Amino acid sequence: MTAPTRALQGTTDERHLAGRRRAGRGRRALVAVLRWGSAAVTAAVLTGFALLLVTGEYANDGPVLLTITSRHGLHEGDLFVIAGWAVALVALLVALLVPRRRVSR
Numbered sequence: 001m002t003a004p005t006r007a008l009q010g011t012t013d014e015r016h017l018a019g020r021r022r023a024g025r026g027r028r029a030l031v032a033v034l035r036w037g038s039a040a041v042t043a044a045v046l047t048g049f050a051l052l053l054v055t056g057e058y059a060n061d062g063p064v065l066l067t068i069t070s071r072h073g074l075h076e077g078d079l080f081v082i083a084g085w086a087v088a089l090v091a092l093l094v095a096l097l098v099p100r101r102r103v104s105r
Contacts, residue, residue, distance in 0.1 A: 039096050043089060050085035054078045 055072070062076030 035096060039092055042092055046085060046088050046092075050081055053081045 054074075060077050064073040064075055065079075066074040068074065
């Protein structure tokens, strides 16, 4: 191979690698958006279900611990729902924020 051919080959390889790096960044950004978007939807649905459970009436709601209005209050049974909601949101945050290990190819 002549010197100009090697130089041309080197620039082609560099362009190819630079393009792959840009594509990798875009893919990582898309994965991050999907992870955080999924987490936001999960948190919204989980919060909606918890609100439905807390504001609903059911047989074992227990005594009223905190009166909010004349017809609504925080019951003993609501504490279990609130604790479950908090644990689930913490687990969701841990899943999002704990660094992932890179898998070697």
